[in-house]
Structure formats: structure tokens, C-alpha cells
Amino acid sequence: MNEAKQIHAYTLRHGVERIQPLLLRLLSLPDDPDLLYASSLLHSHPSPPSTLLYNRLLHALSLSPSPSPARSLSLFSRMRRRGLLPNPLSFTLLFSSLASSAAAAAGAGDGGGRGALHALLLKSGVPRDAFVATALIDLYAKSGLLAPARRLFDETPRRDVAVWNSMIAGYARGGDLARAGELFDAMPERNVVSWTSLVSGYARSGRCEEAVRVFLRMWGEGGEARPNEVTLASVLPACASLGAMGLGERIERYARENGLVGNVFVSNALVEMYAKCGSIERARRVFDEMGERRNLCSWNSMIMGLAVHGRCRQALELFHEMLAVGIAPDDITFVGVLLACTHGGLVDQGKHFFYSMEREFSLTPKIEHYGCMVDLLGRAGLLKEAYTLIKSMPMEPDSVIWGALLGACSFHGEVEIAEIAASFLFKLEPWNTGNQVILSNIYASTGKWSSVAKVWKMMKDKQHKKSAGYSFIELEGSIHKFLVEDTSHPRFEEIYEALDEITMTMKLLGYVPNLDLQMES
Template sequence: MRLHGVEPDNRTFPFLLQSLNSTPYLQSGKRIHAQVFLFGFDRDPFVQTSLIHMYSACGNPMLARQVFDEIAQPDLPSWNSIINAFAKVGLIHVAREVFDQMPQRNVISWSCMMKAYVMCGGYKEALGLFREMQMSDRGDGVRPNEFTMSSILSACGRLGALEHGKWVHAYIDKSGMKIDVVLGTALMNMYAKCGSIERAKCVFDNMGPSKDVMAWSAMISGLAMHGHATESLELFAEMIKCGVRPNAVTFVGVLCACVHGGLINEGKKYFRRMDEEFGIKPMIQHYGCIVDLYGRSGLISDAWKVVISMPMEPDVLVWGALLSGARMHRDVETSEIALKKLIQLDPTNSAAYVLLSNVYAKMGKWSEVRRVRDLMEERGIKKVPGCSLVEVGGVLHEFFVGDDSHPETREIYMMLDEIMKRLKMKGFVGNTSEALLQLDEEGKELALSFHSEKLALAFCFLKTSPGTPIRIVKNLRICCDCHDAMKMISKEFDREIVVRDCNRFHHFREGLCSCKDYW
């Protein structure tokens, strides 16, 4: 265009800047910015907003802010772009400061800020902002749209806040929003992550023939996560029959179904079909699933062969999968190797250090336990405290291991004591195999009784009527003792208990768990 002597106008630069949308284009963006000055469009609001958006997309919020500060009277798109610039690089507090300074906001402003909170793990803050938006709705007429609701549904799913999620679903229906593929998939994911796979299936079925590959993949993965392996694989077959071509994400869900169902032959078959039938080259996540599949089944040598033959370097997830199998089948040597590799790859991973200590503790190597603990102290690595979250009456309650901060702490501990006494009368013996402390058996049992999921469970017993399902979300892997206790509680008290830990869902019913005691 320039070679032909054609002069750019104020519309040229916004279109040109749109194409510079990732970090490698930053230098090109700066050169275009220089051309903006050269042709005198540096005060054009449309061009300025495009520059902010470009610097945001290229990961430089400081230059985006510099452009923003040069605008005498920023318009709404400019404000929204600068919020997005800070949110993208995780500067959530700065983004919120800018948001609070806005003279007026539109639905994009609110949605952008909520999405920023969700991206940075501020799920409660996202829900709080949504409530704030509802209140401002009465004053300035800003109503949430499909993008707003997708972010809020994601926050509900991450928190396991089913009541909140159901309310959001009702709000969507009441406001007449069309549940398209994007919103439908968000609803499915929310219900699946909140432990209600039946509702997720209902949303999926109501979406009709417009379902895309992401919707099918979300449902396949949801079923797999809940331990419904056969149903997940049947859905995959139905998807192929409907002419929807699977992608790499679909196969992660399919292989996870094989893992949770212990379907070794099926897992091998689907792994082959990926490349042979659909031309999808296996990624590291797929290899991780196969390692997990062999490991769970006790085929540790086969799992090792996969790790060694992978065309890429094994990552934290692959070594973690090998570790799970090795620990389950008491292969101490493999556990030790996998844990050392995990620490090598992620020196700040506190869970790996704790598990390595655990391996040594089981072997009675207390000097090695002390060495690992000293190493943690030396590197300033603190163990992540166990935290469990429950939703009762639409209110979220958080419990930490040994928590005494709840206003009803005394009643919670009394209830927990009553529950454990009843279990012991029925022959329950605490599983202290994973208690890391150098204590006697009684001391270990006492330490385990203060785990966050047990406190959350006792609180639910206090606050809900008999027969009501209990749903708990935990940040760490549920320990063997709590797992054994939950199984027995589900039978003795006739309560369905659903626990989502960092690995999967555990549905405890009538003394059994959906994970078949492997997680």
C-alpha cells in the first residue's frame, strides 16, 4: 500500500494492529506505533484503543497503560482494553483498581473483570462481583450476557458450588438467554465439576443436534471423571456415528475413561486409533493417560517402557502418573525415582517432597525423612495445607486441616467425635499408613481425625437433614484414612457423600466408592 503511495487513514491502523496479537509481534507493533505518530493519528480514539489492545495482546501492559494515560477522555472501549491488558498478565489487583476508577461500565467491563478473576483463581471474588453487578443492574441497566454467564459458571464449577450454579442456570432461563453451544458446554462443565453428572447429561441431551466437538468432549470427560467409563466410551461411539470428528481433547477424555475403568485393552486400542484412524498425533497428556492406565493396573514395567519411549521429555503429569501406580502397588524404588524427577522438574512442588518423605517413612528411614524436611526448610517450601469447601444453604464454608476458626468449631468437633465413636463401635480402625508423623498409632489417628474433609463432613451433619447428599471439594488428594472413613460413614449413616479431590470424583454410597479404591 505504501509502495503504491496510498496514504493511511484512521481506519488503516486499527485493522493493521488487530493482526499483531501475540508476544512475537511486539517489535512490529512498536514500529506501527511509530507510523501512527508519523501520520498524526496518535490522538485518534479508535487508533489509541487499538494500540492498547495490541500491547495487551503482545503481553506488555506497561506500554498499554502509557497509551491509555495519553488519552484525555478515555472512552469505554479504552477502559475495557486496559483492564484486559492487566488481567492477561495476572495483575488482577491493578485491573481491579482500574475497574473501580471507571466513570461508567458496560457489560464488557463487568465480564472482563469476572473472567480475569476466574483466570487468576479468584472464584469467590468473581461471584462477589457478579452479585455487585446484579445490584448495579437496577441503576444503570447493565445486564449480563452469555460471556458473563460462562465466566460465572466456570467459577461455580471450580468451587464446586452447586447451589450457586443451579441459581445461575435458573437466571439464564428466566432472562431468556439462548443456551447455545458455548453456554451449554459451560453449564455441562459446571454441573460435572459440582458432582452432578446427571444434570450435566440433561443439559447435554437438551442441546440437540447443534453440539460441536467441544460439547461432546466435555460430556465424555465429565463421565470419565465420575467413573462412568462404559457410558463415556459409548458416548464417544455415538459421537463418531453422528459424524462429529474427535480432536486431541476428546481423546484425553476417552483415555481417562479407560484409566478410571481399568480398561487396559480398550486404552491401547483408542491410543492406536488416534493416529491411525483420525490422524491425531499423541500429545504428552495422552502419554500420561497410558502411563496412568498401566500404573493403576500394576503393570509398572509397561508404564516405564512408555515413559522411556515417549517422543518428548516426560513432564510433571507423566511422572505423577507413574508415581500413583508405583505407590498403589508398593513399588518403593519406582516411587522414589518418580518423586526425585518431580522435584527436579518442579523444585517448589511441596506435595512431591511430602510424598517422598512418606515413602521413606513407610520404609522406616527416619534419617531420610529428616533430610527431605530439612531440604524443604532450606528451600523455603511450605506444605500446602489441606482445605475442604462445602456449600450449605447457598453459603460457601471453608475448612483447613486442624481448623478452629469457624464460629461453630466446638459443635463441629463434638459432632466429628460422635461420628468417629460410632464408626469405631462398628469396627473401624484408622488407616495410619500415610500419616507422616513419628507418633504412636493413637497420635497418628488423632492427627488424621482433624483432616479438613472430616471437619467439612461434620459441619454438613450439623447443618443438613438426614439423607441429604453431601458434596465436598478438596484441594489435595484424599488420604486413605479419610477415604476408608467416608465409605463406612456412607453406609452407617445412609448418606451419599461426593468428594472431589485434586485427582477425581469419589461417590461414596452404601460403603463403596466409585473409584474402586484406586485414585
């Protein structure tokens, strides 16, 4: 940067016209280029620079770690005011810069003037090639404006793979996976971005079965569209949610064979997948292999995994190690830390960490942290203290908070506070019969049979029906879903025969179920 400024000073003193090489030098700096200095240099030049230079600066703005839509629009406007005509690349770079900004990604409506920019493109007479169309569709889609994005897609005569991908990604990002799937199936050809957009869309929407199914279809078809690091980082959380560790292991082998495990997002996803699937040792192995590549997400996933598996001491040791290497915790870190204290029954330490959030790290506790504290105090039998904490919360307690308190009351046989928690849960979750079942069980455990009858009458009057439970089982690379009394599986007769055999064996071995708190289905 100092060298570039020295050249600039020399040109000003000697009147040398060296704006183009100087600006190109500024924009090619290996570290983050000084875009403000480059922009001021461009605008201060007495004679209008070329469209090429403006395009180079627009390109640099679009690649900036903190893209600013206002700066991109200002630069584009200055170019036009100085009499320079934008070309297709100018519009492409402008739209890309706006689409990559957080404002565009979170935008709603057309407050950012997307329609006005589209009109300016049409009015300018600039040829609308596939690059311009892709960038504009992407801008509309990332702004949440899927209807105009689709109109533009339909009006584009020559649609290459990038145009299709922009529209599919827009639908997937917006949660309209039916339309995303329709377009995907209609594509004349697909690449890895096409597949990854659909996989990540399903995974983000919680439709993990479909995410895995699309991934396996992609993997099975082979060809040039082979999973890359983005694909793996998208499908591994779906494997974690389904408990599909076998598939996760195959993905890890693929990542190692293709040099993708060095990607921090892939490694983080592997840590999370193994931790959620119950293999905390493998999660720790991947975490340790990362070394200096570990980011805050890596530490959070490992701390959370250790906490959930009851390894509270290791989780807290890892938290202190994280602080020692200079990584600042965030609110997710403290959820893991408080969970570790909860599973380890470390009440005093949990209180210390909870109150240190604001005092030492300037982090305001969120409802998740209050939920952890209620659970911690409740498990320790400190039900009155837990209820007092709930009443002091700066936000309205949700069903998770009251559910944690009700669960603790069930464990300790506390009727009075259970009735308070249940009264809030009945209002927050009138459809959830589980809360009535827990309250009824608390009454039954303390011999309050008349209260049990009242709860049952309330359930019958409202005709509540409990949602059918289901589970996922992974077998030979496929995910199988089972409902209660399910007959939809193609091999359900064999499954029920096996279950009957297991049940008979259990009875022969003397197993007697505990029916004291059993409720009728």
C-alpha cells in the same frame, strides 16, 4: 458472487464507472465475501476509488474469520500510495483488524510495527477521537505491550467507557489483575463489558474466588449492566473449579429466563460445571438439549465428565456416536477416552485408542496421553510395562507421569520401581513432601523400616513443610474458604464446636481411624 462477476465483466466491456456499487455488492454477500477478489477489483480500477471504499474493505477484513494483518496493512499502504488521505475511521479499522488477528494477540515486543503505526497516526494530523484511541489501546494491549497502551490511555483526554474497557481488558488478559482492579474501581461508569473483562481475567488466572465475588457484586448491583452470554461463559468455569453448583444452578435459571442458554458457549460451560460438580445427569440433560448446536468442545466436556465419574462405557459410546455424526476428535477428546479406559480398567481398549491417535486420526500423543496410559497400566498392575512406556516417551516425563507411576507402586507394593519414580520426583519437585510420604508408606507396607527412617531423616535435614490444605464450601450464595486449624473465619468458634460434636458422635458410634500409614504433621 457469479452475479457480481457478471456485473464486473459488463462494466469492463462498456467502460461503465460502477466500481462503488459493485464493490459494495461484493462486500454485502450473505456468505463469506471474496475479499481477495474485492481487493483486486479495487486496486485494478484506473481512477483512484474513494477513501469510503477502502474503509469498507478494511472493515470486511477486520471481521474476517481468519484476519490477515499483512492484507490490512497492504490495503492501507495502497490507499496512501494512490493519494487518498486516511480518515479517523481508516485508522480505527486498521488497528481493529490488526488487534483481532492471532499475530497481534500472540505478539511480543514491537515487531509488528505498532509504534510506527502510532507515529504515522500522529504525523498524519488525523484527529484522534475516542474510537481511534480505543482501537490503538486494544492493539497495544493484545500485542502484550501494556506500557505504551497505558501511556496512550493516560494521554487520552476524553475517555469513554470503551477506552477504559480496552485498558482493563488488556491488564486482565496479561494477568495484571491488581491494575485491572484499580482501573475498574476508578471508572466513572461501567457497562457489562467492564464487569465481564474483570470476571474473565480472574477466572483465566485461576483466581476463581475473586471471579465469583466480582460476578455476584455485578449481579447484586442490578442496573443496566446485566450479565450476558460472555459473562456467564466466563464465570461458570470458576463455579466448576470451586464446586459451587448452587450458584451454577442459579446462573442456569437466569440463562434460561433471559434466552442465553441457546448460546453454545453458555451451554458448554454448564455441561462442564455440572460434570465437575458431580451432577453428571444434569450435565447430560444440558448436553442432550443442545442437539445440533453441539461442537467439539461440547462432546469433549461430556466424554470427560462421564469418564471422571466412572461411566466408562457411556463415555466410549458417546465417543463412537461423535465419530458417527462426523465430528473429528482432537487431543482433548482422547484424554477423556483414555481416562474412561483407566477408570474402567479397560487396558486393551486403552492401548487401542492410544495407538489409533496417530494411525487413524493423525494426532501425535502428548504428555497428557502418556500420563493416562501410565495410570492405566499402573492401576492394572503392569508396572514394568508402564515404566518401559515412560522410557520410550519422545518428550521428558514430568512430575505427573512419575507421580502416576509412584502412586501405582504404592497401591501394588512395588518397591524397586517406586524408588526409581521417587528419585525423579525428588529432582522435579524438591518442595513436594507428598512424594517422600508416599515412598515412606511403600517402605512401611513392606516392612522396610530402616528405609522409612532414611526418608524421614531426609525430610528433616531439608526441613520440608507440607503446604496447608484448604477447601471451599458454598453456603447461601457465598463461597467460604477453610484452612487447616483456621481461625480467620468470622464464625470459626461455632465451626469448631460443630466439628467437636461430629467427632464425639463418630467415636460413640465406634469409629476407629486407621493410623497404620499416618505421618506426623
